[in-house]
Amino acid sequence: MIWLPLVRTQRCEIVEGEQKLTTAGSTVTAGHFGPYGGRFVPEALTAALDELDSAFRSAIMDPSFMTRLAALERSYTGRPSPLTRAERFAEHCGGARIYLKREDLNHTGSHKINNAIGQALLTQRMGKSRMIAETGAGQHGVATATAAALLGLECTVFMGEEDTLRQALNVVRMQLLGAEVISVTAGSRTLKDAINEAMRDWVASVDRTHYVLGTVTGPAPFPEIVRYFQAVVGREAREQIKLAEGRLPDAVVACVGGGSNAIGLFSGFMDDADVQLRGYEAGGDGVETGRHAARFAAGSPGVLHGARTYVMQDEWGQTIASHSISAGLDYPGVGPEHSWLHDTGRAKYEPINDDEAMAALALLSRTEGIIPAIETAHALAGAMRVGRELGPTAVIIVNLSGRGDKDVATAARWFGIGAPAGIEMAEGR
Amino acid sequence: MSRRLAEIFSRAKSNNRAALIGYLPAGYPTAAASVELMNTMVDAGVDAIEVGLPYSDPLMDGADIQFAVAAALAGGTTTDVVLDVVSRLDGERAALLVMSYWNPIERYGVARFAARLAAAGGSGVITPDLTPEEAGPWSAATLAHEVDTIFLVAPSSTDERIKAVVAKASGFVYAASTMGVTGARRQVGAGAEPLVTRARRLTDLPIAVGLGVSTGAQAREVAGYADGVIVGSAFVRCIRAAPDLSAAIAAVRGLAGELAEGVRR
Ligand SMILES: Cc1ncc(COP(=O)(O)O)c(C=O)c1O
Numbered sequence: 001m002i003w004l005p006l007v008r009t010q011r012c013e014i015v016e017g018e019q020k021l022t023t024a025g026s027t028v029t030a031g032h033f034g035p036y037g038g039r040f041v042p043e044a045l046t047a048a049l050d051e052l053d054s055a056f057r058s059a060i061m062d063p064s065f066m067t068r069l070a071a072l073e074r075s076y077t078g079r080p081s082p083l084t085r086a087e088r089f090a091e092h093c094g095g096a097r098i099y100l101k102r103e104d105l106n107h108t109g110s111h112k113i114n115n116a117i118g119q120a121l122l123t124q125r126m127g128k129s130r131m132i133a134e135t136g137a138g139q140h141g142v143a144t145a146t147a148a149a150l151l152g153l154e155c156t157v158f159m160g161e162e163d164t165l166r167q168a169l170n171v172v173r174m175q176l177l178g179a180e181v182i183s184v185t186a187g188s189r190t191l192k193d194a195i196n197e198a199m200r201d202w203v204a205s206v207d208r209t210h211y212v213l214g215t216v217t218g219p220a221p222f223p224e225i226v227r228y229f230q231a232v233v234g235r236e237a238r239e240q241i242k243l244a245e246g247r248l249p250d251a252v253v254a255c256v257g258g259g260s261n262a263i264g265l266f267s268g269f270m271d272d273a274d275v276q277l278r279g280y281e282a283g284g285d286g287v288e289t290g291r292h293a294a295r296f297a298a299g300s301p302g303v304l305h306g307a308r309t310y311v312m313q314d315e316w317g318q319t320i321a322s323h324s325i326s327a328g329l330d331y332p333g334v335g336p337e338h339s340w341l342h343d344t345g346r347a348k349y350e351p352i353n354d355d356e357a358m359a360a361l362a363l364l365s366r367t368e369g370i371i372p373a374i375e376t377a378h379a380l381a382g383a384m385r386v387g388r389e390l391g392p393t394a395v396i397i398v399n400l401s402g403r404g405d406k407d408v409a410t411a412a413r414w415f416g417i418g419a420p421a422g423i424e425m426a427e428g429r
Numbered sequence: 430m431s432r433r434l435a436e437i438f439s440r441a442k443s444n445n446r447a448a449l450i451g452y453l454p455a456g457y458p459t460a461a462a463s464v465e466l467m468n469t470m471v472d473a474g475v476d477a478i479e480v481g482l483p484y485s486d487p488l489m490d491g492a493d494i495q496f497a498v499a500a501a502l503a504g505g506t507t508t509d510v511v512l513d514v515v516s517r518l519d520g521e522r523a524a525l526l527v528m529s530y531w532n533p534i535e536r537y538g539v540a541r542f543a544a545r546l547a548a549a550g551g552s553g554v555i556t557p558d559l560t561p562e563e564a565g566p567w568s569a570a571t572l573a574h575e576v577d578t579i580f581l582v583a584p585s586s587t588d589e590r591i592k593a594v595v596a597k598a599s600g601f602v603y604a605a606s607t608m609g610v611t612g613a614r615r616q617v618g619a620g621a622e623p624l625v626t627r628a629r630r631l632t633d634l635p636i637a638v639g640l641g642v643s644t645g646a647q648a649r650e651v652a653g654y655a656d657g658v659i660v661g662s663a664f665v666r667c668i669r670a671a672p673d674l675s676a677a678i679a680a681v682r683g684l685a686g687e688l689a690e691g692v693r694r
Contacts, residue, residue, distance in 0.1 A: 040531050040558045042489050044583035044608050046590060186495065192486065199488045204609035206585070303532040304486065306558075316507045317536025319485040 031220025034343065036336035039219040041306045045199075048206045053221045055126045060228065069121060073232065076150070077106050077113050081233075083240035083397070088367035089380075093387025096394040099244065101237045101265060103401050104372065110402030111233060111261045112143035112214060118229030120147035123210040130154040130209040134198040136163055136191035136257065137328030137375060138170025139402055140214030145179035147212075155179040158197045160190040163327045169406045188321035191257075191331045195305050215258025216335035219306030223335050227263045234268020237397055245395050251276040251386050254399040255378040256349060257293075257328045259335035261401035266347060276348065279338065280382035282324035283351030293322035294351040295334045296342050304333040310342070325354040325410065328375040328402075350385070352378040358414050360384060361404065373402035374410065431575045433552035434600035437476045437524045438635040438656055447652035447692040449474060450637055451685060452528060452661030453668075454481035455514040456506025457497040462674050464517045466681050470664070471523045473682045474689030478518055479555060479659065482511045482529035489530075489557050491612030493665045508537050516549035526579070526600075528555040531563075539566050543574040553577030553600045561597040568597055581605050582628055584620030595632040601657060602628055606640045613662045614641035622654050648691030658692050660684075 031037050039049065059065040073079040081102045090098040103111035116133075123131050131153050135141030141157035148155035157174055161183045164171050174181050187193040195218075202211040216223040216230075234252075241249050252269055254262035256279040269275040284292035292298065295310040302311035304319060312320040312332035324330040341347035361377035364370055372380060376399075383398045390396070404411070411417070441448040451470045455463050467478050483498035483506050490498070515525050527546060534542050534556070546554065553576060559567065561580060571578050577600030582591050585608060595602055604625055607618030621638050628636050637657025642648060643666075648658045667684055671677035 038563050039560050040563060041560065042557050042583070042605075043560070043581040043590070043594065044585055044605055046560065046583075047585035047587065187485070187499075196486055196488045200491075200610045203489070206608060303535060303558075305488075311532070313532070313536065315536070317484075317533035318502065319532075 031224065033337045033340035035301070036308050036339040037220055037223060038308055039306060040303045040308070041219045042203060044203050045206065045219070049219055049221065051126060052122070052210070052225070055122055056221060056225050059122060059125055065121065065125065069118060072117050073114070077117065079106070079232065080236045081105050083237060083244060085244070086368050089364055090387065092363060092367070093384045093396070094390070095392035096387035096390055096396050097245070098383060098387060099241060099395070099397045100370070100400040101233060101397055103233060103261065103399060104370070104376070104403035108139070108143050108146050109405065110139040110143070110373065111230060111264060111399070112140040113146065114232055114264070115214065115226050115229040115260060116140065116143035116147045116212060119210065119212040119225065120144070120151050120153065123153060123212070124151055126210060128208050128210045130156070130205070131212050132156045132158065132198050132201050132209055133212045133214055134158050134191065134194040135214060136160070136194070136330060137326070137373065138163065138167040138174070138406060139328065139373070141179070141181070142170050142173045142177070144212045144214070145174040145177035148179060149177045156201070157181050158184055158194040158201070160188070160194045161185050162189040163191065163194070166410055167327050167406050168409070190322070190327065192319065192322070199305070215260040216263045216337060217258040217305055217307060217309070217333055223307065223337055226260050227267060227337065230260050230264030231267045233261070233264035233399065234266060237265060238268040241395065241397060247395070248272055248275055249395040249397045250390055251278055251394065252397045253278045253280070253379050253383045253386055255329060255375050255382070255401060256281045256334060256338060257331055257375060259338045261399050263335060263337060265397065265399040266341070277341065277346060278382055278386055279347055279349040280352045280378045281334070281349055282326055282329035282378060283353035284323040284325070286353050287351050291323040292351060293324045293330050293332065295332065296349040297351045299332070301339065307336045309336040309339045310334050326357065326374040326378065328373070329378060350382065352381045356381045358411070361411065362415065370400070371404035372400060373404050374407045376401045431552035431577050431600065433524045434477070434577050438601065441476055442656070445694050447655060447694070448476040448635070448637065448657040449648070449689055449692050450477040450479055450657055450659040451475040451664055452479040452481055452659065453664055454483050454494065454497045454501050455511040456483055456501030456504055457665070458500065458668065458674070459504060460506065460510050460514055464514055465674070466668065466678060468519050469678050469682050470685045471519045473685035475523060475685050477524040477526055479526045479528045479661070480511060480515050480518070482508065482527055482533055484530040484533055487530065489610055491610040491662060493613070493662045493669065494611050496669065497665045508533055512545050512549045515546065515551045518550070520550035524553065525551045526553040526555060527551055528557070531556055531559045539570040540573070543570040543576045547574040547576055551576065553579055555579040555603060557581055561593050564597050579603050582624065584608055584618065584624050588627060588631065591628050591631050595628070595634060598634060601635040601637050602632060603659065604628060604636050604638045604655065606638050606642070609640065611640055611662050613643035613666060617641055617647050617651055621651065625655050645687040645691030648688045652692040652694055658688070660688055
């Protein structure tokens with residue numbers, strides 16, 4: 001396999017004739033991040049992954065592709081997304097200087113559109129007419145359905161049955177956008193099972209179908225491709241914070257499901273050893289209860305969905321079902337680059353329990369007038385910890401990965417929000 | 430490299446037929462019943478048994494096998510149970526193989542798995558999601574314990590890819606008949622024969638075709654160009670459809686007999 005390191009935020013080094021890509025914490029060779037990553041897939045998919053790999057590498061060298069991508073980012077997604085100072089929220093973060101990278105203001109309401117548009121353009125470039133995707137929170141499904149509508153491609157989205165119920169708003173959005181949504185009833189009926197089903201579809205339809213993986217997991221080259229299209233977040237944030245503060249931040253903070261919004265932000269600061277990288281995974285009911293999605297706190301290295309990475313697994317290597325109030329973080333695996341950043345100590349990961357996340361969701365809503373997604377709320381709860389730890393002189397950027405409209409039903413149940421005072425809600429209204 | 434698979438294929442060849450390889454997941458419907466069912470397959474003329482190691486995320490499998498492995502896991506089928514099932518099969522008359530997704534083997538420890546499998550009488554392992562690029566430690570462990578490593582090639586594999594796969598393979602090469610997951614199909618994929626023809630030019634190993642073969646007539650068709658015929662989902666379907674174990678045994682015996690007849694040239 002040829003490795004052409006072209007990710008803009010990374011340095012390229014040629015070592016003894018072998019091309020290697022190095023970042024401050026990680027060495028990437030042919031789809032590996034240290035011992036993590038790689039390709040563990042049925043042979044039937046190898047040709048498609050190779051085709052994708054070469055399409056990606058030629059696309060990012062092709063000025064017309066890059067111009068089209070940049071134009072869509074600007075005029076369709078609405079980039080650059082703002083960096084918002086959150087002064088009232090910061091009072092709850094030890095007084096640190098908190099900035100929110102506003103991916104919630106992107107078209108479709110989250111960072112997922114960055115990757116979906118990039119991969120939709122790759123789909124066209126490969127001459128394929130259909131895209132499939134897995135989705136947990138529904139944001140990646142909506143983003144892929146959106147890109148499909150924009151470019152005139154067919155789209156099928158696989159979603160665990162439990163997630164279709166708790167993210168019902170996004171199911172309707174996908175359908176309005178013309179996508180077919182398939183509710184997956186196997187296994188734990190969440191993101192893990194949606195990925196299994198998407199892979200099964202892909203093996204049988206690969207001639208005309210591209211699988212738009214929604215996060216930095218899966219077999220090579222997916223983690224690298226998704227990172228590439230999300231790196232715009234970190235690039236922008238770096239420029240914006242230099243303007244706002246005249247210096248780099250002390251820490252950058254993100255929630256970690258598969259890890260795409262986190263890698264997007266982290267990649268802008270990977271080589272800045274003084275910038276702490278902090279990732280927050282879902283602690284669910286608490287790591288000690290076993291009902292969580294804390295891969296780093298309670299998992300171990302294994303192979304899941306095509307890559308070696310940290311996995312929640314039992315002593316026999318069977319995947320353990322994850323639990324989280326957040327559909328987008330409810331996944332027993334994690335992107336392989338995060339595993340490497342974890343082992344090398346370049347990034348630090350901690351779990352945030354459901355209750356802590358929901359408290360942060362309410363707090364940001366009331367202090368800043370921004371209702372975040374429940375996934376994002378985990379990052380906000382993390383920022384509160386980091387702020388208290390680093391103190392009032394610290395500058396912290398939080399990836400506000402998505403908006404919370406999709407989560408209002410869950411939030412209403414959680415907080416016991418009923419009908420407004422003075423209004424009786426009739427049945428069925 | 431074990432001699433066992435080589436013997437099985439040359440025995441079949443000298444009888445002027447293709448080798449018949451039958452799959453069932455260990456632990457389905459129970460561990461004891463799976464032993465009985467697999468030994469029934471051997472009685473009825475199956476040359477090699479592919480013992481499935483149930484895995485939580487069988488992303489290469491269709492509905493029948495997904496159902497069976499979920500039931501096996503719910504019934505407590507661990508890797509140790511699978512190895513115990515292997516040790517109770519008729520290894521005199523049939524070659525005993527394990528088919529497993531990669532993570533359970535890695536978790537068990539590659540050297541430990543190879544050693545225990547060899548001790549249980551197993552002679553090979555089919556790993557559908559292990560690519561030759563990732564197979565370094567596995568090759569070393571299996572070599573030490575004389576266990577064959579069986580890898581897949583697919584209609585989409587380039588010749589270059591097939592070369593890389595067969596370089597790591599021993600025992601036989603598993604040619605996937607179609608682009609898709611496991612499951613009985615009305616027709617064997619049209620891509621199977623050209624794939625076998627291409628692979629033949631690149632390896633001396635026997636080539637067996639699997640995915641979608643379910644009837645004697647399909648087995649006969651495949652035996653016309655391949656060294657082995659692999660059948661899995663069709664056996665699982667027999668068992669799913671049977672009201673009780675004795676009916677399942679009868680159905681499996683019937684299907685295995687039909688397939689064994691089919692592979693004669
Ligand atoms: C708003 C939002 N943030 C974060 C995530 C988690 O994904 P990732 O870790 O890939 O950023 C999701 C996934 O659905 C999401 O919708």
